[in-house]
Amino acid sequence: MTDRxxxxxxxxxxxxxxxxxASTTTGEIVxxxxxxxxxxxISNQxxxxxIIVFxxxxxxxxxxxxxxxxxxxxTAKGVIVREYENLATDQFKRISLDxxxxxxxxxxxxxxxxxxxxHHLHRAGNMKASIVDxxxxxxxxQLHATVLTNQQVSQVATSRPYANPxxxxxxxxxDFGLKSGILRELSKRNCNITVVPSSFSSEMILDLDPDGVVLSxxxxxxxxxxxxxxxxIQEVQQSVPLFAIGLGHELFAMANGAKIEKMPIEHHGSNHPIREIITNEIFYSGQEQGYAVDPKSIDHDNLYITHLDLINGTIQGLRHRDYPAFSVQFSPDGAPGPKDSADLFDDFMEFMARRRENNAFRY
Incomplete structure (x- = not known):
């Protein structure tokens, strides 16, 4: 085999x-x-x-x-593994990882x-990398001269709305870079889903008469x-139940006055212990995290913390004090990883049901 x-x-x-x-590529290595x-x-946007190291x-x-x-x-830029198997299991035995x-x-x-x-990356922290001949x-x-774009969302998210009836x-x-697992969990609950671009205004979203809004x-x-x-986000959360995940969680925090900080080492895996503060329950979650909410920046008149990561203490969940709006940093849909927290989708469904019954959310 060819050396690279x-x-x-x-x-x-x-x-x-x-x-x-066989292409040459440059990206952030995680x-x-x-x-x-x-x-x-690999297929997660x-x-x-x-460049993903397994x-x-x-x-x-x-x-x-x-x-x-x-x-x-x-749209990942590369895959690094110790060893790989060229096994095909699709119906025509054609599609292997290679x-x-x-x-x-x-x-x-x-x-x-x-x-x-x-071990080297954990010592050195986040950096760029290239796969070359x-x-x-x-x-x-060439690696040092490459500037990575900060317009990732516009490159991977939909530019036009579409329905998942x-x-x-x-x-x-x-859609900020939607993963299919979120749609699968909503579809299991018979939701009539419309996916819209991240450029949609609150007026455009509310004109679609939603029972609830998910930030992907x-x-x-x-x-x-x-x-x-x-x-x-500030306007939508006042009108309908809102559930924010991952990047959506970070944006929800920012919309309510919090600040975001870049993590020195990104956390990607499915073995992260998370503590739910109210119940003191500990569960494991899938996580793809490069940024974290600064706990010192939270306005506790607006938000309270619902979940914490037991490995590094980062904030993993927030809830608004006045509106039916909440967020999590981790992946409640699994895909891959544990589905221990999939009932968060049920919490979202309950918020929508209560709003529908009362025509206004009340605590």
């Missing part, structure tokens, strides 16, 4: 063997510690412009399933010491979306 190199912004180089697409669900991870030693050994894609067109990456022009490297790489001075110069509550999902997950820095989006 992973080079890091700090000058480090790792040699491995090529699989997937570590994912999930033990399974590589298909969902949260990883737009990122800590699970063997990837590709369960094949690919038609019902496990989190987006139609994955072929899937080739189809979507995503390069990969295997036969690389991912354990040492992960030769780790010479020119390759490092159902017979129940009318739910508007604002997505990639990138929430501060790059602040103009217009925060005004929309």
């Amino acid at each position: 190199y992973l080079i890091l912004e700090d000058g480090t180089s790792y040699r491995g063997k090529a699989f997937g697409a 570590v994912n510690s999930t033990m399974n669900g590589y298909q969902e991870i 949260i990883y737009h412009n990122q 800590t699970q030693p063997s990837i590709g050994n369960t094949g690919l399933a038609q019902n496990a894609y989190e987006s139609v067109l994955p 072929r899937y990456l080739k189809l979507h022009r995503i390069p990969g490297i295997y036969d690389l010491d991912t354990r040492e790489l992960v 030769v780790d010479d001075e020119h390759a490092f110069d 159902g017979d129940g509550d009318n739910v508007i999902v604002v 997950t997505g990639p990138g820095n929430p501060e790059s979306l602040a103009d217009g989006v925060l005004d929309m």
Whole structure:
């Protein structure tokens, strides 16, 4: 097999063997510690412009399933694994991980010491990386000169509204880089879903007569979306129940006066213990987190904290004191990961039912 190199912004180089697409690529390198669900991870738009390092030693050994894609067109920049299996399990025995990456022009490297790489990244923190044919001075110069876009949401989210019909509550999902798991959970509850672009104003959303609004997950820095989006959230939360997830959670916090900070090391995995403060219950969740809400910035007259991460103490959930609006940083839909917190979708359904019964939300 052809040798390829992973080079890091700090000058480090790792040699491995090529699989997937043969292209040269640059992105932010992140570590994912999930033990399974590589298909969902690679197709999750949260990883737009990122190179994913898997800590699970063997990837590709369960094949690919038609019902496990989190987006139609994955936009990750690369995949790094210790070893991979070229196993195809689709109905025609055609689509293996290697072929899937080739189809979507995503390069990969295997036969690389991912354990040492992960330790290095945990010491060094977030940085850019490239997958290249030769780790010479020119390759490092190109890596340092590359400027990664801060317009990730506009590159992966829908530009036009579309329907995911159902017979129940009318739910508007604002797309910041939506993963399919959110739609699956809402569809299980018979919601009539309309997905709208992140550029929709509160007036445009409320004109669709929603019973509730979901702010989706997505990639990138929430501060790059602040103009217009925060005004929309402030107005929508006063009118209908609102449930915000991931990037949506960060934007919900900002709309209510909190500040966001970049994490020195991103957290990606399905083994994060989360404590629900009210019940003191501990559960595990899937998480794709590069930013966190600054706890010192929370206005406790507006928000109170509902969930905390027991590994690093980051805020994982918020609820508004006056409106039926709440948010979580983690992934309650799993996909991949535990579904211990999927009942948060039921809480959202209850908010909508109470509003419908009373024609106004009351505590």
